[in-house]
Amino acid sequence: xAKLYIVPTPIGNLDDMTIRGIKILExxxxxxxxxxxxxxxxxxxxxxxxxxxxxxxxNEHKEVKFIVEKIKSGENVALVSDAGTPGISDxxxxxxxxxxxxxxxxxxxxxxxxxxxxxxxxxxxxEKFIFEGFLPVKKGxxxxxxxxxxxxxxxxFYESPHKLIRxxxxxxxxxxxxxxxxxxxxxxxxxxxxxRGTVEELINHFQKKSxxxxxxxxxxxxxxxx
Numbered sequence: 001x002a003k004l005y006i007v008p009t010p011i012g013n014l015d016d017m018t019i020r021g022i023k024i025l026e027x028x029x030x031x032x033x034x035x036x037x038x039x040x041x042x043x044x045x046x047x048x049x050x051x052x053x054x055x056x057x058x059n060e061h062k063e064v065k066f067i068v069e070k071i072k073s074g075e076n077v078a079l080v081s082d083a084g085t086p087g088i089s090d091x092x093x094x095x096x097x098x099x100x101x102x103x104x105x106x107x108x109x110x111x112x113x114x115x116x117x118x119x120x121x122x123x124x125x126x127e128k129f130i131f132e133g134f135l136p137v138k139k140g141x142x143x144x145x146x147x148x149x150x151x152x153x154x155x156x157f158y159e160s161p162h163k164l165i166r167x168x169x170x171x172x173x174x175x176x177x178x179x180x181x182x183x184x185x186x187x188x189x190x191x192x193x194x195x196r197g198t199v200e201e202l203i204n205h206f207q208k209k210s211x212x213x214x215x216x217x218x219x220x221x222x223x224x225x226x
Contacts, residue, residue: 002029002071004099005078006092008085008111012188014045016112022046024109029075032067034082034090042080055079060091064098071104085113089133089158114187115156118216122154122182123196125220129154135167145174152221161211168203171219175199180220185213 005024010016025031025048032055033039039052055063071077079086079095086092099106119126130153135141148155159167164183171179177200184194191213195202199219 002074002076003105003107004071006086006108007078007080008109009042009080011083011112011114018111021109025050025078028078030077032079038082039080057091060094064095067095068098068102085111088113114216117187118184119156119218121194122218124154124180124182124218126154129156131156134158145170149174150222152223154221155219157217159215159217164211164215165206168199172199182218184216
């Protein structure tokens with residue numbers, strides 16, 4: 001029976017693509033991707049000729065029935081995101097749930113995600129952690145942060161460059177300026193960089209040096225400072 005494959009792709013360095021991932025992308029009848037232009041570069045790099053189809057947050061509700069019918073008709077389908085593991089702050093949940101509701105098998109490959117490398121090199125305790133992804137831009141942002149005020153586990157967030165300073169300032173007001181933090185950008189890429197210090201120190205850094213790239217923020221939990 002045909003199935004849905006969830007295939008992680010590199011977050012930057014194409015050498016991080018797994019052999020198994022390449023084999024599956026070569027073998028499936030259709031690859032669902034967020035941006036066909038970005039995924040085409042990946043496929044061209046590995047000389048993969050499988051057909052691409054756009055599947056992103058703006059069309060996934062409209063597309064999901066079509067995809068299920070494709071799989072039911074005997075076509076194997078792979079889901080990828082622009083970078084990393086599909087479903088982690090990217091589309092993926094809806095198609096997975098719908099496939100399960102239709103008794104379609106799903107196979108998920110282990111692979112790249114930005115949050116784990118950022119956590120492991122942060123210098124902040126990582127035996128227990130929570131992943132918050134992107135904070136709400138407007139509605140619900142303050143409420144989300146307030147719910148995390150007493151969180152004792154290490155917290156991980158994603159952030160874009162133009163919202164980074166705002167987020168760090170929100171952290172300062174909510175968690176305190178002396179809370180330990182690590183900010184990683186462009187992981188696995190040429191300009192990979194990780195900065196560690198207090199929230200206040202990193203605010204001062206990025207006020208002097210404009211943020212560039214995609215960021216992973218690792219913030220220590222309450223009561224962890226020695």
